Amino acid sequence: MEEYQNGSEGSFNSEETDGIVKECIESVVAGDDYSQSQVNKWTASIVERCLTQLVKQGKPYKYIVTCAVMQKTGAGLHTANSCYWDTAMDGSCTVRWENRTMYCVVSVFAVAIA
Amino acid sequence: MEEYNSGDEVVFSADEATSSVKECIEGVIGGTEYNQSKVNQWTASIVEHSLTHLVKQGRPFKYIVNCTIMQKSGAGLHTANSCYWDTATDGSCTVRWENRTMYCVVSVFAVAVPL
Numbered sequence: 001m002e003e004y005q006n007g008s009e010g011s012f013n014s015e016e017t018d019g020i021v022k023e024c025i026e027s028v029v030a031g032d033d034y035s036q037s038q039v040n041k042w043t044a045s046i047v048e049r050c051l052t053q054l055v056k057q058g059k060p061y062k063y064i065v066t067c068a069v070m071q072k073t074g075a076g077l078h079t080a081n082s083c084y085w086d087t088a089m090d091g092s093c094t095v096r097w098e099n100r101t102m103y104c105v106v107s108v109f110a111v112a113i114a
Numbered sequence: 115m116e117e118y119n120s121g122d123e124v125v126f127s128a129d130e131a132t133s134s135v136k137e138c139i140e141g142v143i144g145g146t147e148y149n150q151s152k153v154n155q156w157t158a159s160i161v162e163h164s165l166t167h168l169v170k171q172g173r174p175f176k177y178i179v180n181c182t183i184m185q186k187s188g189a190g191l192h193t194a195n196s197c198y199w200d201t202a203t204d205g206s207c208t209v210r211w212e213n214r215t216m217y218c219v220v221s222v223f224a225v226a227v228p229l
Contacts, residue, residue, distance in 0.1 A: 039190060040192055043193060043194035051197075055198055062197070062204065063197065064199070065196050066221065067194050068191065068192070069192050070189060074187065075186075075189040076185040078153045079182040079183075080160070081180040082162055084176055085176035111225045
């Protein structure tokens with residue numbers, strides 16, 4: 001694993017992460033309509049970009065990024081998550097984004113490396 | 115954090131987690147139809163039961179359990195996940211379940227805790 005910066009905050013900064021994730025989503029799907037043939041590519045791009053940006057921060061964390069894209073048709077979609085970890089150091093953030101034709105939900109989970 | 119069983123391998127067992135999660139899903143929504151007023155309760159129960167079962171195994175892992183339930187209506191749903199971790203000790207598993215009226219997708223991510 002790469003070296004980490006010294007002096008970084010000891011806990012997860014969800015606001016900063018929120019901003020990073022929003023930018024990544026916008027850069028992949030902003031202005032697009034739901035397209036069945038492209039959506040696999042989009043979800044893969046979104047998680048990859050988010051992960052790259054997060055790792056670039058050089059903080060001592062392992063990351064899990066999940067992304068769900070759903071076509072808007074009136075169907076119900078519900079998600080929940082539960083975490084068993086060190087609440088002082090670890091954290092998560094979830095970003096919900098939508099446009100006229102689809103919903104996109106991205107969750108980032110950050111687990112501190114001792 | 116609680117004490118861990120000594121002598122256990124510090125490698126995530128995806129098979130064991132998969133069957134554990136399948137049981138939890140069946141226990142909560144097996145035999146039910148999609149119901150907007152209950153679905154929040156269902157997703158919460160599924161992640162809670164799954165997490166409890168995993169922690170009970172007493173292995174040195176932190177866990178993240180994610181559950182998505184979607185009504186079957188012909189809409190497209192795509193999910194992806196990407197992980198930056200230690201591929202030797204950490205792992206994940208995803209369980210897809212469905213019945214006539216809904217899909218349920220549960221993902222478990224396990225991150226090893228240094229002993």
